[in-house]
Amino acid sequence: MGHIVNGEREYRLLQQRLDQNITGAPYSPVFIKILKLLFSPAEATIARQIPLRPTSVAALARKTGLQQEELQQKILIMAEKGLVFDFEYQGQSHVVLAPVVIGFFEFVYMRTRDDLPMGELAQLFEEYMYRDDKFARDVFQENTQLGRALVQEEALPAGDYSEVLDWEKASHVIQSAKTVGLSLCACRHKASHLGKACAAPLKTCLTFNNGADMLIKKGMAEQSSISEAMVLLEQCKQAGLVQIADNVQRSVGFMCNCCGCCCGMIQAIKTFDLRSAVITSNWAAHITADKCTGCGLCVKGCPVDAIGLEVGSTRPIAVCDSSLCLGCGVCYSACKRGCISMNGRKQQVVVPETTFDRMVTMAIERGKLSNFLFDDPSRLSHRALGRIAAVIEKSAPVKAFMAVKPIRSAFLSAIAAGAKKYTER
Structure with a gap:
């Protein structure tokens, strides 16, 4: 990161964080401009530390070093802008970083508003999404879609x-x-x-x-x-x-x-x-x-x-x-x-049963299962397990193994069951 100027660093780190999402967010100078219009530098610093799975605001406060009350207010502001999901679960506030799609792109434009430069953002989103196919191929690669x-x-x-x-x-x-x-x-x-x-x-x-x-x-x-x-x-x-x-x-x-x-x-x-x-x-x-x-x-x-x-x-x-x-x-x-x-149609279309099943299937197809299961970069255990999972899922033998539908189905069921238990813990 030494070549990135200080003003860019938090936004580049945020872009990299968003790119870990199942639907991705490939780097582009245009995308950095979008992030600068949507996130303040302080918000970018917080957002890049939010796991891809729901996390409590209390846990995030410990991770960021901010007071929970102060962090809660910042989360509320970002949620109002449509940049994060916040919700109550078992009496605690939780937060998830919104992906680009389906996420903060939609939340920005699902209403009329005067707190953001909507015309400028529209031009930048258009350029980012359609100047070349990088973003589209990240979002719509493989077989399982949104x-x-x-x-x-x-x-x-x-x-x-x-x-x-x-x-x-x-x-x-x-x-x-x-x-x-x-x-x-x-x-x-x-x-x-x-x-x-x-x-x-x-x-x-x-x-x-x-x-x-x-x-x-x-x-x-x-x-x-x-x-x-x-x-x-x-x-x-x-x-x-x-x-x-x-x-x-x-x-x-x-x-x-x-x-x-x-x-x-x-x-x-x-x-x-x-x-x-x-x-x-x-x-x-x-x-x-x-x-x-x-x-x-x-x-x-x-x-x-x-x-x-x-x-x-x-x-x-x-x-x-x-x-x-x-x-x-x-x-x-x-x-x-x-x-x-x-x-x-002669061949029936396969539709995942639940959102969780869809996300796991998309993660496996896109080589991002490690991001989905072990996405907290602040913990050594997560980093180590994530690296191992990434090596396994991207190896040629595993890809060939997964191409066999009955085996793939059994593997998905096992992963889903294990991941649900992991998430509950």
Whole structure:
């Protein structure tokens, strides 16, 4: 670190800390500018010492050398800005450092505000996320992702609808939620500060349960009723938006209503050809060629450009690339001639059961299991165990071992069980 000037040091250390997160935060001078706008030097010093797993403010106070009351106030300020998660558990205040996504990028733009230079941040985020593919490839590498597409239920054949599981239905996700929060779409809000937002509705981001409670408390979401959220869902479908939800089966945390032009996940697919950036539904569009008139409405409606027109014998015909199709059903709604149906995929899509399962799977795939399990750099035991785990998980024999699905499944189950016990201790 000797080559880093003092003014940069805390921000470089914070960037390195954020990069240990499962979704990463690769170095860029642009990213350092973002951090400087969001974190004061004192906040950066505190933030870089917050573990990736929940830690009590009391433990963090001992680690940083600050008085607990003073630290608590600083944590509250950072939480209000959306830079950390803070919550009460068993009578104690806890905190977690927010990743870039899904994290402080969304929390900055989920509401209107005048305490931050929103236009300048929008330009910097745009440059950091899309000037090259480093950030996108960090976030969306491998197979397990943060978000999954939901199929529009009305697009499913009547005979197959009974086969759709509850967690595949947007309606069930909403109707089973204990709390619903409604926020601005962070992606379209950011785009509005760049003068290039589309005409889609802006207040469309839904959060659920504990996450919604936290965002409502911090003023980042407003509480919505189940019926209001269902009305919004129908409005978003009519606007041609695709529903992308938390990639878990139980306790779904969020549902975005995404456009193909502003959404960061969809832009990763279209800009950098990261086709697995959004997990597909268990359905794919099928176009009946002899009914198609080549009007192009489905081409225009598809959020990921999976449909194109090909020259037929007498007229253009719409053709769908099933390997790119999200299985969202937006094209079904766009077609006015009944040419499109949603067919079940031959291979079922694997969706993690819980957030914990998803995080462990993502950590293993990205070679960051050691960061996830042993992420307290102040303890020698954690550093030693972390190094050992890092060597093991990145070795070629282990990667080959993990490629065998039955073994991988058993390994994940064992790791998850062990990690849960470790976390409880």
